[in-house]
Amino acid sequence: METNEYLKKMRNDFSRQSLSKKEVEKNPFDQFKKWLDEAVRTNEPEAIATCVSTVSKYGQPSSRIVYIRDIDENGFVFFTNYGSKKGSDILINPKASMNLFWPGLERQIRIEGIIERVADEVSDAYFNDRPKSSQIGAWASHQSAKLSSRKELEDRIAALNEQYADVPVPRPENWGGFILVPHYFEFWQGRPSRLHDRVDFSKTETD
Numbered sequence: 468m469e470t471n472e473y474l475k476k477m478r479n480d481f482s483r484q485s486l487s488k489k490e491v492e493k494n495p496f497d498q499f500k501k502w503l504d505e506a507v508r509t510n511e512p513e514a515i516a517t518c519v520s521t522v523s524k525y526g527q528p529s530s531r532i533v534y535i536r537d538i539d540e541n542g543f544v545f546f547t548n549y550g551s552k553k554g555s556d557i558l559i560n561p562k563a564s565m566n567l568f569w570p571g572l573e574r575q576i577r578i579e580g581i582i583e584r585v586a587d588e589v590s591d592a593y594f595n596d597r598p599k600s601s602q603i604g605a606w607a608s609h610q611s612a613k614l615s616s617r618k619e620l621e622d623r624i625a626a627l628n629e630q631y632a633d634v635p636v637p638r639p640e641n642w643g644g645f646i647l648v649p650h651y652f653e654f655w656q657g658r659p660s661r662l663h664d665r666v667d668f669s670k671t672e673t674d
């Protein structure tokens with residue numbers, strides 16, 4: 468089938484499960500963890516990958532995938548280069564959203580909130596736990612900046628590998644964690660005939 472024809476004809480009927488207000492957890496973080504546990508247990512590919520959208524100083528939204536590396540009572544932590552496109556967007560406008568889609572479970576989660584930098588000690592602890600090749604990569608990659616060639620990056624890596632051959636790699640100052648602190652969640656369960664179930668949570672002054 469031609470791709471254009473496929474675009475018009477493709478129909479997936481979602482029919483595995485349902486979702487109602489009665490069955491969701493009281494706390495949206497608990498609901499998130501319950502669904503994430505199920506996604507991991509059922510081998511959803513890239514279950515911890517989330518689309519993060521930020522907005523530039525010109526009001527232009529931009530999206531990319533990152534891995535959620537921690538969840539605490541405040542929010543969702545991911546690690547990146549602070550000088551990247553997303554890093555500079557967040558510096559100017561901390562409002563952001565996240566979106567996860569688990570096709571095997573026919574589920575989507577949508578989250579909106581404010582992004583903050585995590586404490587340096589949190590970034591240090593995570594960085595020190597990464598494989599050496601990833602630590603070198605964090606130094607070598609000036610994320611979102613243009614390269615003249617791939618060789619430029621490979622040369623940088625070779626030089627860094629030599630520099631840190633026998634010593635631990637310190638965390639670059641411009642690499643670390645962000646936490647998205649949510650004030651809105653939506654849990655989406657696909658249902659037949661596009662009549663999907665959606666349950667949302669909004670933060671209020673008291674709850």
Ligand SMILES: Cc1cc2nc3c(=O)[nH]c(=O)nc-3n(C[C@H](O)[C@H](O)[C@H](O)COP(=O)(O)O)c2cc1C
Nearest residue numbers: 516531532533534546547548551552553554610611
């Ligand atoms: C599955 C997957 C996981 C990724 N995880 C991360 C991550 O945890 N941190 C990160 O900075 N980039 C990650 N990336 C790369 C980003 O999508 C993106 O290319 C990069 O962060 C630069 O984005 P920016 O130029 O918008 O800042 C991941 C990409 C994919 C496809």
